[in-house]
Amino acid sequence: MERKELVAGLIAHEEWAWRQFVEDYARIIYSIGGMLGFSPADREDLLQSTCLTALRSIATLRDPAKLSSWTYSVARRLAIDKLRQKREFPIEDLHGDDRSAALPNPNPLISDELQRLEETARLADAVGKLDDRCRLLLTTLYLQDPRPSYRSIAQSLEIPVGSIGPTRARCLKKLAQIMKRLSKGPPRPST
Numbered sequence: 001m002e003r004k005e006l007v008a009g010l011i012a013h014e015e016w017a018w019r020q021f022v023e024d025y026a027r028i029i030y031s032i033g034g035m036l037g038f039s040p041a042d043r044e045d046l047l048q049s050t051c052l053t054a055l056r057s058i059a060t061l062r063d064p065a066k067l068s069s070w071t072y073s074v075a076r077r078l079a080i081d082k083l084r085q086k087r088e089f090p091i092e093d094l095h096g097d098d099r100s101a102a103l104p105n106p107n108p109l110i111s112d113e114l115q116r117l118e119e120t121a122r123l124a125d126a127v128g129k130l131d132d133r134c135r136l137l138l139t140t141l142y143l144q145d146p147r148p149s150y151r152s153i154a155q156s157l158e159i160p161v162g163s164i165g166p167t168r169a170r171c172l173k174k175l176a177q178i179m180k181r182l183s184k185g186p187p188r189p190s191t
Contacts, residue, residue: 007064010054022051025068029075031143035120036079046082050075069128069135076124126178133157134171141168 006024009017029050033043053074061070127135140153141164154161 002064003067004064007058007061007067010058013055018051018055021054021071022047025050025071025075027144028068028072028139031139031145032072032075032079032124034145035143036083038079038082042082046075046079049078049082053078065132068132068139069130072124072135072139073128076121080121122179122182126175126182129178130171130174133167134174137164137167138171138175 006017006020010021026047029047030043033046038046050071054071057074061067127138130138136157137153140148140156148156150161150164153164159167
């Protein structure tokens with residue numbers, strides 16, 4: 001099915017289009033949560049949040065061919081936002097006069113985690129800047145769980161099995177170049 005037709009169906013709130021969207025992108029969305037250490041319940045929440053955000057804003061997608069990268073970016077941003085929310089300290093939990101006793105102990109690993117999140121966000125941005133063929137190949141190879149066979153990858157991407165390895169190498173090289181460019185700039189917020 002053409003992405004243009006799928007996006008038109010999504011905008012029109014057609015049930016078949018939403019079923020196809022979930023079928024096409026659920027594994028990628030789940031894998032984003034998996035990369036960030038989400039529990040199965042949190043992965044399910046991420047899928048629902050991504051679908052809800054897509055429902056609300058699919059009409060803003062200018063180029064239907066970019067549906068994959070758009071969906072990946074939406075899911076990644078939602079996942080990072082969820083991680084940030086988990087780290088916030090709810091002021092409502094403070095009780096008693098000695099409020100400093102209720103504050104969490106500083107954790108030196110937080111800076112390591114934030115650095116990992118920034119690197120993950122930079123990688124996700126770089127993947128989003130790849131052409132559709134490379135983005136689909138790399139996300140299929142590295143983010144789908146369970147990992148599909150080369151034969152099924154070749155069939156779904158309509159390429160010969162023997163070209164997967166060389167294409168992967170070229171795509172990883174492009175990804176490394178994009179990552180290098182992105183690492184020179186300041187980190188971008190996810191929202």
